[in-house]
Amino acid sequence: MKLKALFVIFSLSMPVCMATPVPPCNTAPLTVSAITTVASDSASCDGAPFPAECATATNAAPWINLAFHTFGIHAFGTQAALLSLMLFESGSFKYNINHYPGVPGQGTRNMQSPAFNLKYAEWLAANMTGSGISTQQVQKAQSEGPTQVLELVNGDRWGFASAAWFLAAQCDEEARKGLVAATEDGWNAYLTDCIGTTATEGRTTIWKKAIALGKW
Numbered sequence: 178m179k180l181k182a183l184f185v186i187f188s189l190s191m192p193v194c195m196a197t198p199v200p201p202c203n204t205a206p207l208t209v210s211a212i213t214t215v216a217s218d219s220a221s222c223d224g225a226p227f228p229a230e231c232a233t234a235t236n237a238a239p240w241i242n243l244a245f246h247t248f249g250i251h252a253f254g255t256q257a258a259l260l261s262l263m264l265f266e267s268g269s270f271k272y273n274i275n276h277y278p279g280v281p282g283q284g285t286r287n288m289q290s291p292a293f294n295l296k297y298a299e300w301l302a303a304n305m306t307g308s309g310i311s312t313q314q315v316q317k318a319q320s321e322g323p324t325q326v327l328e329l330v331n332g333d334r335w336g337f338a339s340a341a342w343f344l345a346a347q348c349d350e351e352a353r354k355g356l357v358a359a360t361e362d363g364w365n366a367y368l369t370d371c372i373g374t375t376a377t378e379g380r381t382t383i384w385k386k387a388i389a390l391g392k393w
């Protein structure tokens with residue numbers, strides 16, 4: 178890995194753990210049983226409407242842990258929030274493409290909108306050596322359309338990492354602090370000020386179940 182990529186990972190990962198010394202710095206990996214406790218329907222892909230898009234908790238856990246590592250997401254509260262968002266947006270990992278209504282190019286496990294999938298692809302090409310995504314590929318996909326851009330980032334490696342990237346690269350420090358604090362105010366502020374959505378009951382029910390675990 179080139180120094181630049183290391184620097185980016187380092188600089189992204191610094192604020193969270195530096196601002197909040199050891200206790201909130203969770204080192205235990207997210208477990209399959211934690212995921213199925215929060216969303217029992219993630220245990221299986223039986224009957225998934227789009228089987229090729231479905232991932233079980235067992236499939237998902239290692240990719241989510243790798244994403245946390247890549248983007249320096251160490252606090253339990255932050256990990257729980259990102260997991261909750263992904264579970265909600267992907268229907269417990271049944272989907273990684275938007276079908277309802279079916280916005281072309283919207284997808285990944287946090288159902289990122291097309292404009293952000295383009296930013297994400299560009300970011301990975303520029304800043305993550307070894308991402309497997311080149312600037313040339315991004316430009317080609319962009320000329321073809323949003324569906325092609327989504328395809329670049331929608332494998333397991335990056336499709337499970339987009340929520341973490343979004344928080345690290347698109348949210349402000351206040352939003353990140355609120356998630357580290359694991360408060361409902363922090364969760365609400367993250368959804369409204371950063372994700373640009375509302376704290377609906379569906380979203381918050383999942384988040385409360387995840388937070389209630391206290392740790393992985």
Ligand SMILES: *[C@@H]1O[C@H](CO)[C@@H](O)[C@H](O)[C@H]1NC(C)=O
Pocket residue numbers: 185296299300301303304
């Ligand atoms: C690469 O990362 C830097 C620092 O985080 C950021 O300012 C820049 O916009 C990124 N490049 C792309 C193409 O997203």
